[in-house]
Amino acid sequence: MPSYKAPVTDQMFVLHDVLKIAETDIPGYEDLDRDTTAAILDEAAKLAENVLAPLNPVGDTEGCKLENGVVRTPKGFLEAFDQMREGGWTALDCDPEYGGQGLPYVVATAVGEQFSAANMAFNMYPGLTHGAYSAIHAHGSDEQKATFLPKMVTCEWTGTMNLTEPHCGTDLGLMRTKAVPQDDGSYKITGQKIFISAGDHDMSENVIHLVLAKIPGGPEGIKGVSLFIVPKFLVNADGSLGARNAVSVGKIEEKMGIHGNSTCVMNYDEATGYLIGEAHKGMRAMFTMMNEARLGVGLQGYAQADVAFQNALEYAKDRLQGRDVTGTKNPDGPADPLIVHPDIRRNLMDQKSFVEGARAFVYWGAQMIDRAHKKNDADADGLISLLTPVIKGFLTDRGFECATNAQQVYGGHGYIEEWGMSQFARDARIAMIYEGANGVQALDLVGRKLAQDGGKHVMAFFDMVKTFIAENKGQDDEFDAAFLEPLKAASKDLQTAGMYFMAEGMKNPNNALSGSYDFMHLFGHVCLGLMWSRMALAAKAKLAEGGGDTAFYETKIATGRYYMARSLPMTATHLSRIQSGADTVMALDAANF
């Protein structure tokens, strides 16, 4: 059975030594001294390691069942959810006005990583609730907030997001679900929504559905979409639960993974709903929380890679197979452990260097979100908007790849469900699809984010990398050669690609769009190259200080060197592909494929 160990030491390093959260001028960060952060992460780790992780294979094996209209979650999920609620873990970064603890989002992100790594399917129940909370918090009326938020902060009521319909996922303008206005100001919602994660279950008193629907007579397409609150049970004026609303579960989907989460077809049959924000502005309401939601999915990608890596590493240390070609390492045993073999190490180092780089990238992104929200910093908001599709697309693609590679370390046992490695890969697979499939992320990046505000944010990114290199070079030849030079080369590839898009995309947008996926990955490598350079710098500083965990800092630098030497060269291939343009991509008639 696989296990999970929360990476608190590394989380602390990223938060306090790299991002230096305790020294940042973002409101709310002033309380984050090392002891406070460590106490939170250590306490979260107990829940993640001892409660959520052991339930992960249970959720996978049992799955969710629809019995007489009621969704039954796997054995032990309710008790675990109660522990999570009682521990206040669902309220970490929520608004104190509604019962939240008001901690920075970056801390909630670090905790969320632990929970998601330990049990991705489980953590989607509070995760979706948090998304619905954020939408109501940002766009709901005071009355709506007062009615729904306190119960959602505690997860006594959970939440869902209802966007997709059978015939439309990405293209929500095709939506058919209708919202007919009633005399009392409410709406009657009718339609079918699919792929509704945590759509229904037996772990909360009420489920608060956020539903996108069209008000008849409104604008055509995406501009006619509005957002509604549709509670499973209507809420009386005194806050008590009232009548059952006309929303029901059509079925639970059989999926490749995340079996512990109930992915429902939801049927709305003149269900009572309440408009959030303005009519026809539903997409805008959804978009305001998209950075956060997509960052959360990018987090899922590397979190699954991390737990898979941890188990692959243990297996590689334990499993005796073959001998080190440079000399026996375990002369008293029948064979050497797998980890002596260079190709096993190559695989493990790929995983390790990705996971740690991704962690820094996501926490940095979370810090930007805090800066944008808590300081109304438009530059931070612009930069995180630019980087969001990279975080989502790159980290989930590579996260799945790493989980698959971790499975490979187990040989045949990796394919047997009992050993647990298959689940990590199967669960990680969804992150590439939901919350906007990765191809859509690439389109968002190249088709929208690059040119946003006149290209200001991507220029700011390049300036930041340039400044970082200029400020740090010339002090340590080894650091320059191992980190700054590859970072500079990769960043140059990214700029060249961007210039190619500007020049050739003008002539034909397909020249840019044909390279969008490669650009997203190219950008991801540059970001991880930047994070590794920052981490190596921080580790060097700690080593210079002396007295700390020397092995940890040296390992950090060595892992960074691996990423720079072995992963960053990928930017050259991405650039070549991008520069080959649209000709070969668009050459065939659809009929000739």
Added chain:
Amino acid sequence: MPSYKAPVTDQMFVLHDVLKIAETDIPGYEDLDRDTTAAILDEAAKLAENVLAPLNPVGDTEGCKLENGVVRTPKGFLEAFDQMREGGWTALDCDPEYGGQGLPYVVATAVGEQFSAANMAFNMYPGLTHGAYSAIHAHGSDEQKATFLPKMVTCEWTGTMNLTEPHCGTDLGLMRTKAVPQDDGSYKITGQKIFISAGDHDMSENVIHLVLAKIPGGPEGIKGVSLFIVPKFLVNADGSLGARNAVSVGKIEEKMGIHGNSTCVMNYDEATGYLIGEAHKGMRAMFTMMNEARLGVGLQGYAQADVAFQNALEYAKDRLQGRDVTGTKNPDGPADPLIVHPDIRRNLMDQKSFVEGARAFVYWGAQMIDRAHKKNDADADGLISLLTPVIKGFLTDRGFECATNAQQVYGGHGYIEEWGMSQFARDARIAMIYEGANGVQALDLVGRKLAQDGGKHVMAFFDMVKTFIAENKGQDDEFDAAFLEPLKAASKDLQTAGMYFMAEGMKNPNNALSGSYDFMHLFGHVCLGLMWSRMALAAKAKLAEGGGDTAFYETKIATGRYYMARSLPMTATHLSRIQSGADTVMALDAANF
């Protein structure tokens, strides 16, 4: 529900226009005129498309069940197996002396592709039988051949290969299964074998297990391993079935995929076995059929990619979502089909160009195996031995990747089992693991095959590429620029990597082994680049001839251009990684990971 269409047109093109099998001097090829090949492939296609493919999701959903010691296969499998047997499909390339049809292996390979694409789990039953047939045919006594082969050619009796034990897979020297000699010349086999595909089932009268075991007192390690025939039912002198042997199914494994195949734990409890070939030479007996077995797994990799691609393509043509940014393509519909979008095309072209290149590569390899076997051609044998780990490792890695990418085209539906795309990815996953995990293939390539016979075969490969380029350049600037120049550059990267291994591997073998995986992929890209160049040349010739399927040949060239422009640049990154050596790979102590 997904479907499968056998790619007969493309198979015919590769066999007759590229490999020109009808014009080859290999014994047995002289009967392969176009009509004969087409008749075989068309007939096979009926079985693949109409019988095997519809059973594919059935096998996945039902799986195999162990009931009171008896393995039950999914509903419909027995009837399908009967149709396969009655059609003579299991005997295609078998020895006529034992009831086979004596057709070239290359034809059996093309048929095998269809069956494997249609239903990988099902096709493993005859596939494993063929492997066991080959081992007995190559190394068994005349009596053993007479007793077992006729029934195995018809698949009245099926076969298995028993290598792995719980504590050893790759390192078979650690094996514990014992074979104790008996006075009558037989052996008593005792031990446990795991991951035995088609280990037991209800579709044949008998199961002939080939079992690796150690005869007590023999040499230590891998040199003390012998190969035995252990029938489920002993065979009487008259060929009738006798007593049940002491071999039983311990359990059926729950796996990530290929649920339709029974992957068994087999327990041998003083089971009667018969030595094949010489004592302690079991590994040599296994190795002689390894090229064929591993080529068969490489085939599985691209075959799953093909069926996944076919379905993704249909979905991309049907599913309406979004609008072409360069102008609406479906003005009367609510949206344009997915296939108008550049990134969807990029994904589809990646799949298509891989599958078609891989097909040519595998058929070329099968032709080499025919040449090696039927003409005792040592050069062909050397070259296919060199290329076997590339075929197995590269094609299964990329095949899984393509199946995963095909799944991505479906968006959320790709994750729902009902749509069938998940199965293709889950099934394809095993091909990277069994028959030697891909890391072991890379080790075999770099640690053994490169230097085999003084490096003669890899030099022959480079000469072949060089000659091909020299012979074909200067006749068509477009062809030179689109095909020969990228092929030359990629081949140069491969040579540079080879030279790096020679120079640096001398100093420290880890410098070579740390780059083995990248080298395997680099080599694979060069091979596919060569195949695409050969295919483009053949298509150009057909276009020049005139009168044929112009769209097919033009599409072929366009698809080749895509591969050369978009996939071959990957060789540069592989080379960079290889040249970064072992330092960053081996830097960490195991304890510091």
